[in-house]
Amino acid sequence: MTQHSGQVRKAGDVCAIFVHAGAGYHSVQNEAIHLQACNDAAKAAMVMLRNGGTAVDATEIAIKVLEDREITNAGYGSNLTMDGVVECDAVMVDHLGRSGGVGAVSQIKNPISLARVVLDHTTKPLLLKRVPPNLLVSQGATDFAFEQGLSVLPHDALVSPAARERWVKWRADLKHAERRARQAAGIPMSRVAIPALPDVDPYHEEQVRKRIRQEHTQSMIASSGIVYDSLSQSIWAHSLPTSKSNTDTSLEDMSSSRTSLSITDEANVTEPASLAEAAQNPLINSTQTVPTLSSFYKEQSPVKDEGHDADAEMSDIDDDGDLVVGDPNESRPHKRAAWHDGSSESESSSGTLRLPSLTPSPPPKDALEKPLPMTPEGESKTSTLSRSMTNLEHVIEHAPLPPDPPREKRQSPPTKEQRQDNITDTVGAIAIDCYGNMACGASSGGIGMKYRGRIGPAALVGVGAAVVPHNTEDKQDTSVATVTSGTGEHMATTMAATVFAERLYYNVKKTKQGTLEHANTEDAAIRATIEQDFMGHPSVTNSASAGAIGVLTVKKMRDGLYLYFAHNTDSFAIGSMHSDEDRPSCTMSRSTGNGAIAQGGRALRYRRTQR
Template identity: 40%
Template sequence: MCFREMTAKTVPLLLFQQSPSFAMATSSPPSTPDTSSEEWPLAPTTTSGGARNGDDLCAIYVHAGAGYHSPQNQRAHLEACNDAAKVAMALLKSGASAVDAVEMAVRLMEDREITNAGFGSNLTIDGKVECDATIVDYLGRSGAVGACPNVKNPISAARAVLEYQKERLSLRRTPPNLLVGIGAAEFAYDRGVSLVKDDYLISQPARARWLRWKHKLDLLRQKEQEDSGHFGDVESSEDDEDVRARVESLRMDAAESTPPKSATTAEASSSGKATSESTQLAECSCLKADARLDPLSKGPSSRLNVTPSSGLAVLNNPGERQINETGNEPVDDITDTVGAIAVDSRGHIAAGSSSGGIGLKSRGRIGPAALVNIGTAVIPADPGDPDQVSVATVTSGTGEHIITTSAAAICANRIYRIGESATNEPVMEEEILKRVIERDFMEHPGVKSSHCEASIGVLAVKRTSDGIYFWFCHNSDSFAVAAMNSRDTKPVCVMSRRSRHGSTAQGGRAFIYPQ
């Protein structure tokens, strides 16, 4: 099998009322639908008395960022999702908690050079790596770090903050749930998280990008000074020729050390990024347009579907949107968070996010990945609720706009209170995400007045006494996601792509507990 990208087409999303389970929905406009299926045997779990027992059932959902994923690098992004989901599921099956699984999934993505988190993150204006991360447990307790330097895995630093909240401090002190800057790094070190030198976190492609962007910024500043008639020193540490030479040198080094965009997994392993046999393409389910997947319950097969919204001008080809300076290959433009949501065998839910932030950001800039209810949100189950409903959401996209709109909290609250809306009309979960993006996000006054283009991707998971339900929605060019439950033999990975500028693409998957 192979990974395949999907682009949106006009097919109504399979409603939950029509079928108790639906497969991962993605977008694609093939002329002849593919109806091949993958058999996933499902053995119902029952107690000795025949009653349902879903206590051993668990699930993991991950994303590798919303933005633009070039077709050449699509394989690498989906392999990162595949590995993260597979290792996290192994932990969950061994009895680990949802928080353990989330931390491990995000750690693995932080270690992948292709993602903008941990190693390989975008650099600040002065060429440093500062990362944000948050992790939230099933009780809604959170730990977060922002603008954290010298930490290889920011999600582990956030986990250290979370665990510290469980301790009783002397003098009735309140433990923190968010630490920033050098204070976050020092706290993490004191709690057993190892620190590394700045250069250890900087990949060659990230350095090359920074030099290229910095050079452009210096030229713009110089032009502005000339136009204004005010001449002065441009903030450049190197001559233009030196910058060009270093950019070209690093570009050549990156081409040699980074796996080709069409490389096999074995070739990728030789690039210095450790990959396992689990990243072989045959190990990951390939979602095809309209492919029939065996349902996760005993009902009939469900189809892959997508609901595109009405948009602006049609984009001829999403791949034409991001072209590098030389006019050659499209390039990646993923500038924000990776994330994960897990449900463990005890029914507990947890979520986490991690990000290197936007390129050339100011030192000390905090993004949504460090902010609870902005980039990551969990609504705990009410002890008195017979359905034991809990919800988790993670977001990715243009960070400042996500902060302005409190996107994660809005999505989580709307899904938790299903049936409620601003107009008090009944609405399904998949429609909720679409409405939040189109109305609460894109129509927000702070977003509409911004000079920057707004985009967002949302992952949402609801756990009830009946099953685990997963949805995603995005208006970014693409969104790399993966899902796996304890009855799956391999993760289900997909690169979802919207059909046109201004539209959204969405999908989801349900895991119904056996009766």
């Protein structure tokens, strides 16, 4: 175990890890997979902490596990940009508040590792007294990764089958919407031309990069499997090979013909009805229950849904370390789907642990067969395996179509939104090592069909992640770390992570008059921050975009660690583990819907109080 010379434990005997897999709506069908991802991330980080790793090490390994899972919208399997490329954001913040971030970076399997390299680079002086950067974006970030020895992968290596199919469908939907908008404006479609992309960089290297990116986009379309009535129905129709055309078009011919692109009639695009229903909203991530083409043409057998009807009453933070979920403003118990992942004894006591590898690390099939502890005894334990999967054989993509009669008898038929996952991008983690140092990080693949170069909140310190360092003169040794997930543009405007961290650090809340006053509890401070500082911000109230947010924050004090989480989305997947536990505690917090704020927390007391 690594020891720091002359350093003693200042914060107690307990190290801990807290993770989340995004805020939004998590379907019941995929809930176990989301919680398993949180479970594995927490266990991997705890192995690092128990063997002397720092808080930054643990945060990195936890997020790497989440990035390698296709079920999350980070790293492999992330949403694609308009030209079909994975561009990710990530940030890492250490216990001193120093940060390293990357934005819109492509060809990097684990963006959080690159953010960690940027963070480490900020601590090293540069020649001529230059200030080292703490944020790199786009091709500059990829070049920096290559210079630092990180692997730079082909674009296709990060594209999952489910992400590819979503991109193809969303691209067709986008072109159809553009066509209708032009028709409504009275613009003849035959006269609409796409302007040529300007070559702003004269160097040969930049031209090669552009051609590689375009070639990747064209290969994505060619291998999509979606059938079009004519080749002209694609924006890239001039350069796409089909089963009836030659494929010997050179890159030079494609580059020289970009200026003559035109949009033609696209009304006859043929597509399966289930794909049309499953891809209505490009803001969702890779957890979207999109049926693959292979599974669409297979016979579907009815699968009984494993619903959870457990009621969870509201409660305060439990000093014994139990995770509680509740809405403090509710006056009576209500239906709340909040269930512990609760790895079984055989899972938790296993002598081996699946850590991130060079290829995506799906959960083992036997993990999918094991139900959550709260699963009713009468439910099937293997029904999840009968659902359709991608050819990666580890992601449950969609519920059976149509809904089976047993489900209708147990509850009212779900709406379309309830039949699919709709998860806001960012995943995050907060770690505290045995020396009391706290670090946090976030990673995201961004929204679907985003503009090339779009920077999300996960790349920005103070927006997606923030740390308020402890004051050496503070007798309570208080520090706070916060990670957020939600509508990125609103979070950036409101500086969400920083505001949450500071409100919790000082235990204050903003009144309707705009002044700050002392909050009776930390829960009240967090709720007021969502209501006043975020939802009540002028940019959010005057925006057409929904103001969704989920926050995971930890307050470290002299006597222990205090976890608080809150969200105004339908659900929020979180997990936690400390060094005295045998297995992580994971839960799917669910609100009552309609923007209601759900809150919960956990208290971890130190074994002894420092003098």
